[in-house]
Amino acid sequence: MDDVFLSMRQVNYRYPGAAVGVDEVDWSMPAGAFHCLLGRSGCGKSTLLKLAAGLLLPESGAIMIEGQPVRGPGLATGFVFQTPTLLEWLSVIDNVLLPVSLQRRPGTADTARARVLLEQLGLHALHGRYPRQLSGGQQSRVAIARALLTQPRLLLMDEPFAALDALTREELQDTLLAACRLRGTSVLFVTHDITEAVYLGDRVAVMDHGRIRCDEPVELACPRSPGLRHSPQFNAVCAKLRRAMETVQ
Ligand SMILES: Nc1ncnc2c1ncn2[C@@H]1O[C@H](COP(=O)(O)OP(=O)(O)OP(=O)(O)O)[C@@H](O)[C@H]1O
Numbered sequence: 602m603d604d605v606f607l608s609m610r611q612v613n614y615r616y617p618g619a620a621v622g623v624d625e626v627d628w629s630m631p632a633g634a635f636h637c638l639l640g641r642s643g644c645g646k647s648t649l650l651k652l653a654a655g656l657l658l659p660e661s662g663a664i665m666i667e668g669q670p671v672r673g674p675g676l677a678t679g680f681v682f683q684t685p686t687l688l689e690w691l692s693v694i695d696n697v698l699l700p701v702s703l704q705r706r707p708g709t710a711d712t713a714r715a716r717v718l719l720e721q722l723g724l725h726a727l728h729g730r731y732p733r734q735l736s737g738g739q740q741s742r743v744a745i746a747r748a749l750l751t752q753p754r755l756l757l758m759d760e761p762f763a764a765l766d767a768l769t770r771e772e773l774q775d776t777l778l779a780a781c782r783l784r785g786t787s788v789l790f791v792t793h794d795i796t797e798a799v800y801l802g803d804r805v806a807v808m809d810h811g812r813i814r815c816d817e818p819v820e821l822a823c824p825r826s827p828g829l830r831h832s833p834q835f836n837a838v839c840a841k842l843r844r845a846m847e848t849v850q
Contacts, residue, residue: 606632606787607653607755612662614652623648624811635781635788637802639795639846645811646791650757653789654678666755676700679748683760685740687732694719694728697746718746721780738769745777749784756781758790771827774800778825799838800825807842809849817842
């Protein structure tokens with residue numbers, strides 16, 4: 602199929618000595634899609650993301666982005682971890698510019714792009730602050746801006762909002778959807794939270810013991826709006842995924 606952006610075919614990986622890894626995973630995403638991976642702790646979600654990022658290489662099977670095999674990490678893929686991992690000694694704008702400054706001296710175009718991202722992520726007044734002067738939600742916003750700086754086609758997110766309070770988390774979900782829609786960024790997003798997966802994802806997969814056990818398209822109104830969270834349709838999809846998660850445990 603020519604509209605496949607990311608494809609995984611029969612992908613296997615296991616850390617030495619680990620009981621669970623990634624087991625015969627087949628997955629594909631069209632460009633601009635937002636896919637979520639749900640599953641209990643230790644089922645292999647982070648391992649799958651690291652494989653997609655090229656941080657790990659599969660023992661067998663193939664991972665392709667736009668038809669090219671993934672052979673290692675690259676600027677075409679952004680990664681956001683559970684903790685924002687900001688550098689304490691750099692200001693907000695310098696943290697956002699980090700992916701460029703690791704390669705070369707940032708130019709005016711890079712700084713302009715960083716400022717636009719900070720504006721879009723609601724951080725325009727905080728350029729000169731340091732991470733210790735920010736709330737957890739603001740730090741997460743900086744981490745997202747940093748991951749988007751190089752204009753990656755693919756954003757991989759590993760429970761990036763897990764440590765935030767429920768309302769901040771919902772605000773960030775809307776900010777993230779808007780930022781990715783604007784850029785056409787494809788996103789693979791790992792979470793433990795069923796409502797988060799359903800709000801964000803246009804497709805949600807449930808992982809268990811390294812395998813994809815259930816793969817559910819989410820046919821809810823786009824773009825998402827906060828009122829959707831209280832609708833019967835939203836609750837019905839959440840209930841279906843919950844049943845799927847309970848069945849596989
Ligand atoms: N660096 C590592 N070395 C050895 N084993 C590892 C390593 N990282 C993960 N594992 C093991 O691989 C398996 C899958 O771990 P993974 O981190 O992918 O799970 P997960 O679903 O992301 O869990 P969580 O939701 O808790 O983050 C687990 O059994 C884990 O103990």
